[in-house]
Amino acid sequence: MCGILAYTGKGNIRNIVKKGLKSLEYRGYDACGYAFAYDNNISIKKEVGKNKIESLTDSLPEYVEKNVYLLSHTRWATHGDNTEKNAHPHYDCKKNIFLVHNGIIENYNEIKNDLLASGHKFIGSTDTEAIPHILESIDYISTPEKIFEILQGSFACVFLDKKQPFKLFIFRRKSPLIVGKDKNTLFISSDMQTLSLFCNKFIEIKENIFYQLDTKNIYILPENKKIIYSFTISSFFNKKEIESEKENIFMKNEIWQQPETIKKNIPILQSLINEPASKLNKFIKKCKFPERIIIAGCGTSWHAGLIGKIYLERFSKIITQVEYASEFRYNNPVFNKNTWFFALSQSGETADTIGAMELAKLFNIPIIGIVNNPLSTIDKNSDFSFHLNVGTEIGVAATKSFTMQILILFMLSLFFAKDKKEEKKKFISAIYELPEKIKEVLNKEDELKQIVEEYFLSSSNAIFLGRGYNYPTALEGALKMKEISYIHAEGSSAAEMKHGPLALVDKNLPVVFIVGNKNDITYEKIISNMHEVKSRNGKILSIVNQREKKIDSLPSDKVLILPETIPELTPIINVVALQIISFYAGILKGCDVDKPRNLAKSVTVE
């Protein structure tokens, strides 16, 4: 989705913008642009298409003697075609104001019609273009509140005005925007990751407040009140990873990091749960034990929530409902007194999940964030946050964040489970074995690549099936396959096949059965479902979590044997294999696996 990088002060302009915009690339973009003021001249340039950051930034000077006031942007089209006219920065009629924007202006049509009627000229068809024209028509220095009265929707804006030299102006609602400070420079970005490339002191930009920046200070308008920098971030963001320019490495690295991400987090989670004085235990003391939990998320996070529901209901006996955040927020949901709300999100900036969380907040119930990005909107607005603590995830496809979401939900369900002492011990020792078992899956790279060649490359469709814990794994396997390789894939409960999808099966359709292990309650059931597909000549790949005699009699064309673990943890083992399969399907089909077409890492609009 769109990204903003701006700065005031001195430095190598070309390097700063190149480095900043490249670090925003992972969010997905179709066009990019910049505007900068130097000696009261404003230069502007835009480029349309992917991979245009190099040519855009090559047009920038390296050093200039004096201070520069610069804004730049990557656009992921939402309103209006992908054309130069619709790319940012946008400007007013007199070309005084140059503005970049993230978010969506919901009432832009109305605003645009009013502005057209009063003589303003528009050149493009985006919602953003309305904003510089409004700024042109109001006195934002003395009455900045007007802009917040007029605009509806979400926005993070940075702009320059020829009539107000040596300044940058910023304001936001819902969409994030952060200011950072280095020695002689102020940086502004929509993305904490980008900002952390340049500085380590940050200030949070509040909603519905209009700020003015020079090269050293930030002031609130209209009072011109100077604000003090308030916090510093930890070393969460790995500069080396963010800056890496090699292609197709992030997704693979992130899959391969999973033994480490799991290993380092087990003791952290254990002490959070076990230490009576831990932050979690202190928090729980202040709340009533949950009678019901609502989990909201999107995409892969929603899949993790589905697995979490089984844990929470089975072990904690807490009624749990899992919702697409996008639907939940508009369905007039019912909240009763002892309901807790879990917002599940890698980025912590998914607009729909934030919207669902804001709705839940109105009911004064405990809000738990399970997020990867510290200081993200969901993290900041939760009453208690679990951090995935898996490091930056740059590849657009969620991988290491998914396995950690599952582990956190599993451990949390054990925390809420009142008895089951012996069972818990068994579970914890299985958790400690996970990193080595994931390594065994990674060691099957060649076999997995071969499976891709045999099963998926010649097909434009595939079906992924599972039951119980591995039904959400099947949904996730299908999602990974379609987003990374563009092979159309559907995930389903294996039991649902005979209610319709079975009609699709023929000898050419790859059908992946995620069988699990023999101790799973649904083991025999899924084998019967396999027979139903085999009888229709389906081309079956089955994934099992143990080596036992029965495997030879499975009605499969191929069996992939993965390490054995308790049924509860099979999704973590199995999904790693499915991630590798979709990775190689993408690579062998020549796709950009780190940045699949049309997708964005952080979905900051509804």
Ligand code: F6R
């Ligand atoms: C798929 C994927 C997406 C995200 C979804 C939610 O690989 O990454 O489906 O899971 O956009 O994002 P977060 O978790 O950041 O809220």
